[in-house]
Amino acid sequence: MTSDQATRRRETGHFVRWAKKQKLTSLDFPATRWGGPSGTIDTEARWGQARRLLHDDALAPEDRVAGLLVLLYAQWPSTISRLTLDHVHVDDEQVRLSLGREPVILPEPLDDLVRHLPARRRGHAAIGDHATSPWLFPGGQPGRPISSFRLAERLRDLGIHSGQARSTALFQLATDLPAAVLARMLGIHITVAVAWQRASSGDWTTYAAEASRRNNT
Known part of the structure; x- marks a missing residue:
């Protein structure tokens, strides 16, 4: 983790600090102070990916929703993976999703994707238990959500790199709000x-x- 070629420092740092707090190790891994936003912003690529997820019915619905939450609402895979059915609020007129303290009103056709996602959920956590599983993105273990690593991996398979896509989304949203x-x-x-x-x-x-x-x- 000290070499210039090391990857996943952020995730490793979280783990080491947790392990030390649990008295499982004496290692230290100081948190890195965030220096502010950086990186290349490619808004055209962002909108191209979003259009594909919105309209390509050949893609898995859960992947489409997860990708759009990264591209349009700057959410980390770790946050998306922890969403439950209680975060979705549906009525006759609109679909709202609680990502923060103030629910977001979802536009069409994303609202329909989220509206119907609970009935289409995949993963062992939802098999035979669609009515009671709380997770919007169930994982491979019963009662557990999909891991953030696996979700990020699935998004990468679609050409969506979560860090860059989230940066682009934040950059755009920050100009308007x-x-x-x-x-x-x-x-x-x-x-x-x-x-x-x-x-x-x-x-x-x-x-x-x-x-x-x-x-x-």
């Missing part, structure tokens, strides 16, 4: 929302100050 709304809607920390907003040149504090100056002239 105030940081507080972004944090409530996506379930991210307010400091992360502010950092992305500034990176996308969508700093609402600066905008408000400029608007105030314009109104006073």
